[in-house]
Amino acid sequence: MDFNPCMKHQLIRNTVREFVESEIKPHVSMMDKESRFPWEIIEKMKPLNFFGLQVPRIYGGADLDTISYAITIEELSRVSAALGLCVTVHNSVGIFPILKFGTTEQIKRFVPAMASGDSIGAFCLTEANAGSDAGGVETNAVETKDAFILNGTKIFVTNGGVCGTILVFAVSEGSDKRNQGRRNQAGVFIVEKDRPGFSVGEIEDLCGMRANPVSSLFFEDCKVPKINLLGRMGQGMKIGLIALDTGRIGIAAQALGIAQAAFESSVSYAKERQQFNKPLSKFQTIQNYLADMATKIDASRLLLYRAAASKDKGKAFSAEASMAKLYCSATAMEVTDLAVQIHGGYGYSKEYDVERYFRDAKVTQIYEGTSEVQKMVIARSILSKPS
Amino acid sequence: MVSELPWNSKTGTLKRELAGGMMDPASRRALEAALQIKENQGAHICAVTMGPVMAEEILHQAKALGADDGVLLTDRRMAGADTFLTSLILSKFIQKEYKSFDLVICGSQTSDSETAQVGPQLAEELDIPAIGYVNQIRVKKDNIEVRRHVDDFYEILTMDLPGLITIDLSAYKPRYLALEGLEKAFENPDIKIIDAKKLGLDDSFNALKDSPTRIIDVFSPTTQNENRVLKGAVKKIVDQLFDEYGKVISSGMGKDIKTHDHDEV
Numbered sequence: 001m002d003f004n005p006c007m008k009h010q011l012i013r014n015t016v017r018e019f020v021e022s023e024i025k026p027h028v029s030m031m032d033k034e035s036r037f038p039w040e041i042i043e044k045m046k047p048l049n050f051f052g053l054q055v056p057r058i059y060g061g062a063d064l065d066t067i068s069y070a071i072t073i074e075e076l077s078r079v080s081a082a083l084g085l086c087v088t089v090h091n092s093v094g095i096f097p098i099l100k101f102g103t104t105e106q107i108k109r110f111v112p113a114m115a116s117g118d119s120i121g122a123f124c125l126t127e128a129n130a131g132s133d134a135g136g137v138e139t140n141a142v143e144t145k146d147a148f149i150l151n152g153t154k155i156f157v158t159n160g161g162v163c164g165t166i167l168v169f170a171v172s173e174g175s176d177k178r179n180q181g182r183r184n185q186a187g188v189f190i191v192e193k194d195r196p197g198f199s200v201g202e203i204e205d206l207c208g209m210r211a212n213p214v215s216s217l218f219f220e221d222c223k224v225p226k227i228n229l230l231g232r233m234g235q236g237m238k239i240g241l242i243a244l245d246t247g248r249i250g251i252a253a254q255a256l257g258i259a260q261a262a263f264e265s266s267v268s269y270a271k272e273r274q275q276f277n278k279p280l281s282k283f284q285t286i287q288n289y290l291a292d293m294a295t296k297i298d299a300s301r302l303l304l305y306r307a308a309a310s311k312d313k314g315k316a317f318s319a320e321a322s323m324a325k326l327y328c329s330a331t332a333m334e335v336t337d338l339a340v341q342i343h344g345g346y347g348y349s350k351e352y353d354v355e356r357y358f359r360d361a362k363v364t365q366i367y368e369g370t371s372e373v374q375k376m377v378i379a380r381s382i383l384s385k386p387s
Numbered sequence: 388m389v390s391e392l393p394w395n396s397k398t399g400t401l402k403r404e405l406a407g408g409m410m411d412p413a414s415r416r417a418l419e420a421a422l423q424i425k426e427n428q429g430a431h432i433c434a435v436t437m438g439p440v441m442a443e444e445i446l447h448q449a450k451a452l453g454a455d456d457g458v459l460l461t462d463r464r465m466a467g468a469d470t471f472l473t474s475l476i477l478s479k480f481i482q483k484e485y486k487s488f489d490l491v492i493c494g495s496q497t498s499d500s501e502t503a504q505v506g507p508q509l510a511e512e513l514d515i516p517a518i519g520y521v522n523q524i525r526v527k528k529d530n531i532e533v534r535r536h537v538d539d540f541y542e543i544l545t546m547d548l549p550g551l552i553t554i555d556l557s558a559y560k561p562r563y564l565a566l567e568g569l570e571k572a573f574e575n576p577d578i579k580i581i582d583a584k585k586l587g588l589d590d591s592f593n594a595l596k597d598s599p600t601r602i603i604d605v606f607s608p609t610t611q612n613e614n615r616v617l618k619g620a621v622k623k624i625v626d627q628l629f630d631e632y633g634k635v636i637s638s639g640m641g642k643d644i645k646t647h648d649h650d651e652v
Contacts, residue, residue, distance in 0.1 A: 007444050008573040014409070015448075015564045023563075049566040062566035072566065 003302075012068045016075040019048060028080045031211035032356050035203065037162055038211065041083070042117060050076075052115025053091045055099065059107065060115040066308035070253040074304075077257030081360040082211035084257055086120070088250030089158045093368075094121020097167060097188065097243040101231040110165055110190060119164030119193075123247075124154035124217055125240060132373045134169070134186075134240060139219060141170040141187055143233075146226055148172070148189060150197070150219040158367070161203050161213025166191045168219065169240055172233055186236025190228045197222030208359035245318045247368045248325040249311065252304045255325075255332035255364035259300065262332075262339035262357040263293045269343055280342065289342060293335045300328040319381035326374040329364035336361040394605035410445040413494025415561040417554040420524055421492050422453045422562070428526050431455050433485060437465060437476055443578050451564055451572035458484070462583040467595030470504035476594075477505070478512030479586045490531065491551040495520050506553035517551040518544055522558035 005013070023044055031038055045051070053069050055061020064072070069091070077084030095114050098107060113119040130136035139152025150170055157163070168191050171184040191198055201216030231239055267290060270281040280286045307324040310317035336358040340347035347354045365371045395402050410418070414436075421432045434449035436442050437460040446457030460480055468476060481488060491513070496503035503519070510517030523534035532545045533552060546552070583592055617624045629636075629644075637644050 007447060008569070011444055011448055011451075011569060012566070014407075015566070015569060019563050044563075047565060048563055053566065057567065057571075062570050064566060064570055068566075068570070 009067055009071055012064075012071050013075055016072050017078075019044075020076055020079040024076075024083065025079045028211075029350075029353070029356070031080065031082065033210075033350070035205075035210045035213075037086075037213050038083070045087075046117035049115075050087050051090060051117030051120070052095070052111075053087075055091075055095060055111060055115040059111045061111075066249060066311045067305055070249055070304055070308045073250050073253035074257040074260070077254040078261045079257075080211065081254055081258050081357075082209045084254045085209055085212050086159055086162075088254055089123065089247070090114070090121040092247040092250045093123035093243045094159075094165065094167065096246050097123075097230060097239050098190065100242065101188075101235070101239050102190075105227070106190065106230070114165055120159050120162050121165050121167070122157050122159040122163035122217070123167045123169075123243060124157045124160075125169040126156050127152065127154055132370055134237065137169055137171055137186065139168065139170040141172045141189065141224075141233075143172055147223050148187075148226065148229065150189065150191070150222040150224055152219050153201075154217045154219075156204065156214055156367075157217050158212060158214055160215030160217055161200055164193050166193065166198075166217065167230065167243075168217075169236055170219075171236070185234040186240070187233040188230040188236050188239045189224050190230055191219075191222065191224055195222055195224065206363075208356070208361070208363055210359075241318075244368055245321050246311070248321040248374075249304065249307055249317075251364055251368045252300070252307070252321070252324040252328035255328040255361065256297065256300050256304055258357050258361050258364070259293075259297050259328070259332040259335040262336045262354055262361075263290075263297055265352070265354050265357075266290060266293065266339045266342045269346075286342060289338045293338055296331040296334060300324070300331045303327050319378050322369070322374040322377040322381075325364075325369065326371050326378070329361075329371060332361040332364050394602075396604055396606070408441050408444055410448055411494050411497045411499075413496055413498070413554060413556055415494075416556065416559040417492045417494045418449055418452060418454065419559040419561045420521075420554050423559070424490075424524065424526055425453060433458060433488075435460065435477065435480060437461070437468070437473060439466070443580075446578045447572050447576060448564065448569075450578075451568040452562070453568075457578040459578055459580050460582075460586065461580060464583045464588070464592055465594050467598065469594075469598035469600040470502050470508060471600065472594050472598050474505050474508035474512050476586065476588070477509050479588065480581060481509075481513060483586065484581075489548045491515075491549075493551065493553045495553040495555040503553070506551060510551040513549075513551070515549050515551055516546050517553075518546055519553045520555040521552045522555055524552070 024041055027038060027041065030036070049062035050072070052059070052061030053064050053072060054066070055063065057063050073084050073088045076087055095111060098110055102110070110119075114121050125134060125137065127137055127139060129138060139150060139154065141148040141150050148170075150168060152170060154168065157166075168189045169186060170189060171186050173184055197220045199218045199220070201218060204214045204216075206214060267281075270286050270290065271279050273280045281290075303320070303324040307317050307320035310320050336354065339354040340358050343352055343354050346352050347358075349355060369377070418432075418434060421430065424430050425432055432454040433456040434446055434454040435458040436445060440459075440461055442461070443459050446459055450457045458480065460476055465476055481491065491509065493506035493509065495506065507517050507519060518533055518535065520535045521533045522536060525532040527545070530545050530547050531550070531552075532543060535542050535544070536555070536557065617627055633644065
């Protein structure tokens with residue numbers, strides 16, 4: 001067991017950090033203030049493979065392992081959690097299900113444009129009456145001879161305002177006679193943004209992640225050809241759950257990046273800010289805060305990399321990913337809270353980055369499965385093992 | 388590159404833990420210049436560095452960016468080499484392994500010690516012509532034409548090959564490394580590691596002892612100047628500022644400010 005990053009992972013971190021520090025950092029505060037999605041930065045990110053992190057090279061990706069993926073999202077989110085969100089959602093729940101469940105024809109049709117960043121991915125499950133309870137989805141898919149007709153409204157869709165390729169979770173009442181009287185069948189459909197009947201709602205006015213255009217998506221008699229169905233009808237729940245398992249590694253990495261940023265700001269502020277004629281860092285209370293932050297961040301990082309390593313080894317990683325997501329997001333919340341506390345009044349001001357970290361952190365405990373859902377997943381894994 | 392003083396005055400050694408390893412900024416530009424030559428005219432690039440084992444990381448980076456070979460010259464007996472012995476060691480490597488080279492490109496100076504000596508000294512060791520602080524290269528049929536910045540002028544020179552140039556920090560802005568290239572570089576991580584013996588250095592060779600120059604101490608300079616606060620009405624302060632510091636301000640700006648003009652306004 002070696003807890004040191006290998007040379008490759010160290011170089012991945014340095015490479016991403018160098019880019020985000022010089023090309024993204026100077027704009028992050030304004031992006032947040034203006035709730036602006038920075039297309040000009042996206043253009044710079046495209047040739048560096050940020051939009052095809054784990055996509056095989058034949059489809060234009062970087063073919064990274066999952067630890068490298070997590071490090072990339074962590075470093076991106078350390079500077080801009082909103083862009084980290086865009087990239088991780090695009091790569092994990094946007095592209096990954098197509099690679100995993102798509103036919104070769106579907107992969108060839110959709111993945112290259114996504115991996116190049118020309119078409120940004122989104123995954124929509126959540127509705128007004130369905131979130132943690134995916135079984136409550138009402139968006140329906142009616143099967144015709146050569147197509148499915150989608151009707152419904154998805155809400156809180158990350159990348160909603162900028163997406164080009166959308167994975168839509170919908171249910172059909174089962175035209176197949178054998179399924180009469182059984183539960184609705186769920187399916188995942190790949191929808192291109194220019195399909196008639198598809199439209200984007202207003203951008204949500206959210207607490208954090210303000211540079212990411214989160215929105216509702218409308219499907220009104222949106223006709224999707226059968227060749228756009230991912231897997232089979234009835235596989236929707238399975239695809240959704242597996243997509244979310246990978247998504248959780250990304251969100252855990254994002255939460256970790258936010259926590260790391262808040263921690264670094266706190267250390268430098270504590271060294272520099274003088275009260276009672278000495279720097280804050282000389283007070284034991286502040287030292288205790290910093291020690292707690294560092295310990296939790298380190299534990300988070302180890303959980304995250306273990307989950308990523310499990311995925312790379314082809315082992316079951318669902319519970320590991322949930323543990324990482326649960327703990328990293330809790331750490332992000334606790335660390336950003338302490339960071340604001342250490343900064344005092346300045347921490348509450350938009351002039352300082354920790355105010356943004358604090359707002360950005362909260363949602364990591366909510367999306368891609370709330371903390372409560374993560375505990376369900378973890379408990380299920382514990383209780384399913386023979387005792 | 389370090390922000391804190393990396394020198395331990397008591398032991399006279401570098402505190403390496405303070406500095407994360409990185410490719411020196413000028414070397415990044417030298418590599419960029421090489422990559423552009425490779426893209427335009429075609430070339431075989433060998434990235435070479437001398438340093439501790441962890442310096443291998445930057446050779447992977449160089450290969451990911453487009454260098455064909457990566458070579459690390461590393462040995463305990465080579466540690467502590469000054470610029471004179473560093474140049475000597477580099478020249479031994481080139482003479483042994485890359486005899487038929489056309490052009491050696493170095494960064495003009497490192498960001499830590501900033502001596503700018505290794506490039507020119509290496510050219511002396513190899514007995515080839517050298518041009519320092521280059522910011523533009525044109526590869527011609529039998530030679531290269533380079534541009535360099537000297538005082539307020541540009542100087543254009545041609546140089547026969549083989550030769551050596553150093554690249555300054557004003558041009559060849561390095562490209563960002565794409566993640567695909569990085570992943571690929573580690574799929575064939577064939578960095579060549581060469582020690583003192585392989586270079587043919589004597590058994591008695593010890594860079595720390597043999598270096599003709601030695602660092603005695605490194606310290607942060609303390610300023611002798613004191614801050615002065617001028618007090619009073621604004622007009623009075625401005626007059627006083629120009630009267631007492633007009634010359635200093637003029638020389639700082641590089642032009643003569645007429646310190647009494649404002650009186651008439």
